[in-house]
Amino acid sequence: MPNLRIVTKNALRQASLTASSTAGNLAVSSLAAAVKSSLHRFTGTNGSYRATWAAPARIGCAALPFCNWSPTAKMCVRVSAELGMTNLATYSEDMGNTTSWARAAMTTVTINNTAAPNGANTADRVIPNATLGSHYLDKSISGLPDNTVYAGSVFFKRDTLWRAMLSLTAKDGSGTTLEVNFEDGRLSRMSNGSAQNCEFKLWDIGNGWYRLGIEKWNTLSGATVPRLRLFASQHNEISTNGWSNTAVVTTRAAGQTSPYANWPVDSIIEDTTATTSHYTATNINTEIDKAMLLEVTLKPLGAGATRYGVVLLAAGSGLAANRYAIVNLTTGAITAKVEGTECAFSTENMGNGYWRVKCLLTPKLKGIVNWQVRLSNSTTNAAPTYTGDGVSGMLACKPYVSLVVPDNTWAPFTGGSEASVVGDTTTGFFAWGAQLELGQRVTSYYPTTTTAQTRPVGYIDAWQSYDYDSGWVLACPAPAVELEGFTAAQAASAYAYGGGAYARHWLPQQMDATGLAVDIADPDNLQGYIEAACMVAGPVWSPRYNASGTSVSVIDRTEVSRSAAGDQLADPGTLSRKVPVDLRAMPEEDRARFLDLVRNSRAHPILMSVFPEHPDLALERDFMVYGRRTKDSDIAYQFAGAYSTTLEIEEI
Incomplete structure (x- = not known):
């Protein structure tokens, strides 16, 4: 489980903060004040906060202590590190x-x-x-x-x-x-x-x-x-798109039924050039060990002499030597092949006389491979030279390259289309x-x-993801607090009496932010609108070793007295929590960081979660507190390189 986490500074005090809507005079500026009696309220059950900083601020958490949100409320936290751009x-x-x-x-x-x-x-x-x-x-x-x-x-x-x-x-x-x-x-x-x-x-x-x-x-x-x-x-398509011909003519084969929806069929017909090879070719990018599948579907032309289909990858900057397969277009059998360590050839029957010829290529070089689809008059010679007759050839469809592991920064084909x-x-x-x-x-x-x-610097709109996007996540999923004397709807905003919720989202990694967006959706809100009294966003400190001991106390300021008739009377007071934690065996780097924390005045509240992201949601809620240190924290030297201290936070 994650260790204790403390948001050591509320960077929102230096931010420009706006809200998508405001009910009455319950202004968004209230969120930066460390009080729970002054709050911001949206006009409905959906809303958005935007914060921007002129200079980047360190962010590891976004939280809204003292909010009236339901356990099903969701929020989306997006963070931008972008500067201005024209x-x-x-x-x-x-x-x-x-x-x-x-x-x-x-x-x-x-x-x-x-x-x-x-x-x-x-x-x-x-x-x-x-x-x-x-x-x-x-x-x-x-x-x-x-x-x-x-x-x-x-x-x-x-x-x-x-x-x-x-x-x-x-x-x-x-x-x-x-x-x-x-x-x-x-x-x-x-x-x-x-x-x-x-x-x-x-x-x-x-x-x-x-x-x-x-x-x-x-x-x-x-x-x-x-x-x-x-x-x-x-x-x-071979007939139109980035393929170059050598002693062949490639055209759209009208009237042919393609085995693939939306893919036309082309014909590859040898011309009458004497004593030469007959093929069409295109270039493929290669990266070392970036495996890809090269495929082309072939079929006998049905006219002229019998020709065999050849898929050949020519030696070059991306391949040390020629690799090829010769295919009998009637049976789909591979009559000869040279695969080396980079290639594996196979065929698949696509029906209606079509055969899909496949080559699984795992390059060992970075460069360019010339992918050739050839005609051959031999079952053993992949690149024979002969005089074409102008009518013999084959049909070809859907030359295609796909990466075994998809990569949205790389493409197989070079230019041409x-x-x-x-x-x-x-x-x-x-x-x-x-x-x-x-x-x-x-x-x-x-x-x-x-x-x-x-x-503008830190600008975040309503739809882009930016440098970090949490997606829609539960904001405060712990069960709602039940308070004696309050209805469920009243308890949702009874912040002075232990009610309300703590919404929080911990970033996977801290980042320097110029903009922060928190979008909220709470259709099940019992009060018909969403509000919050405080908002916290800032850097997070977590010790190497977790707290060795902790507790939670509810401070009840109710005054109990006796009447003249001897009855016990109670004047209800406000409630708040106090959470002390013992930190033992702190290494040197934690001691130094903790000392930086306590050097800040107790006037500035901090957010502490003893059990962040714990599966027991009620436990996480009960031991999360936004408040001030109640006393000075002594740092004691225990033994070589180890220190201990006690930190006590009382809710504001």
């Missing part, structure tokens, strides 16, 4: 603005077409025209200094296209690209421009939305105005929230309109 991509949510976003082979941009990641109906639908080539929205961003590092990002969602791509063009004219595959929610292509060493990111935002990020992008130098582009992409898409005037994707910012990393999104906009 989004240079104007009209970030209006891709239909043709002055800001030029259209290249894009038929339609329908603004405000669907719900964006923030819930507002502000995302745009982007539809390519019916041509073969590049289809993109183009934003030029002038005035960027040479050789300066930025990060670019955008949000994409599938409409009917299966992929979409973000591209950043540097001043030397080279493009850095990143593509998402909506089918599996993974990165499918990444490609660095010349002299770039970018890092790539994908975030699953939910509801079908993904955020793509290109980090550490350098403007470089040259005559080109830097650009942010949004490309339409399709599947990695941005220049080879066939549009149809009806198939498109959704886009929203473009951002280009100074610095190495993508940070939280901030919208723009006609001009660049600057996000």
Whole structure:
């Protein structure tokens, strides 16, 4: 179980604190005062607090002692360490603005077409025209200094296209690209421009939305105005998308039934070039021991001479030697193969004459592998040279690469699809929230309109996760306190008489924060509104060894007297708790930290939990106290390197 924890300082005293609503004059400023008779109240059973700091503050806990919340109340704690940021991509949510976003082979941009990641109906639908080539929205961003590092990002969602791509063009004219595959929610292509060493990111935002990020992008130098582009992409189809042909012709095979929904079938037909190999190929990124599955589905063409299908991985920077499998397309049998230590080939019957050829590749080198789909007239020779007849070949469908262990910072395919898409005037994707910012990393999104906009330090909106996000968790799940003479609803806010609850959330790790958000939902609240008298957020100290002894006392200030008739009378007084703890065998570092704690005046209360996150929720509640030290704490030397002390906290 976790050891004793103490929030040693309430950083909210230096914060700017706001609330989403306020009932009457029960202002949010009351929360920073260390009194339980002055409180803040929301107008309903849902609310949010926001705190920001001009300079980062250390945060390990967010708590609200003395609140009227029910045991089923939940809160979501989000922490931001972000500084200010300026989004240079104007009209970030209006891709239909043709002055800001030029259209290249894009038929339609329908603004405000669907719900964006923030819930507002502000995302745009982007539809390519019916041509073969590049289809993109183009934003030029002038005035960027040479050789300066930025990060670019955008949000994409599938409409009917299966992929979409973000591209950043540097001043030397080279493009850095990143593509998402909506089918599996993974990165499918990444490609660095010349002299770039970018890092790539994908975030699953939910509801079908993904955020793509290109980090550490350098403007470089040259005559080109830097650009942010949004490309339409399709599947990695052999006939259209990033594959290069050698002595073959690849086309869409009209009238063929695909074994996969939404994936067309292509034909690979050898041309009549004499004494050469016949194949199509694309490049695959490799990382050492980053296992991936390469798959392509093949079928006999049904015309011309018998040809065998070959999947070959060519030697290069990512592979020490050629690896291949030769497949009889009628039976699916592998007639010859060379696997080495990196590859394992297999086939799977997909029905209707199709065979799925698979290669489990576990690279031993970082680099590029040339993935080739070949035609062969031999059951044993993977790369024969012969004269093609112009009619023999095979059908191919769904060339696909997937990582064995998903990784949202890496993509298998290199560049290519941005220049080879066939549009149809009806198939498109959704886009929203473009951002280009100074610095190495993508940070939280901030919208723009006609001009660049600057996000304030510590800004936290209602929907993004930022540096830490607890998700919705129970805030004060211990059973509600029952008080004699109070109804359950009255007891929920009888803070002076032992009622109310302590809401708390401990961060897994302490962090330096510029912003804090606490969102609260308590639909079962007995009073019909939520309130709190105190709020605490700050650094946490926990000793290496737990308390050796503790107790809890309820201090009852009721005055008992006798009447003239001899009856015992009671004048009810307020109640509070007192919790002493004994700390023995403190090592030197704990002694020094504890001394720092007691050097602070007893005028400043601290939050102490003797049994934090204990499964006995009532025990955790009873031994959590927000109060002041009642007396000085002597630190006694026990034996070599060990010290002891007693700390006693009385509730405010």
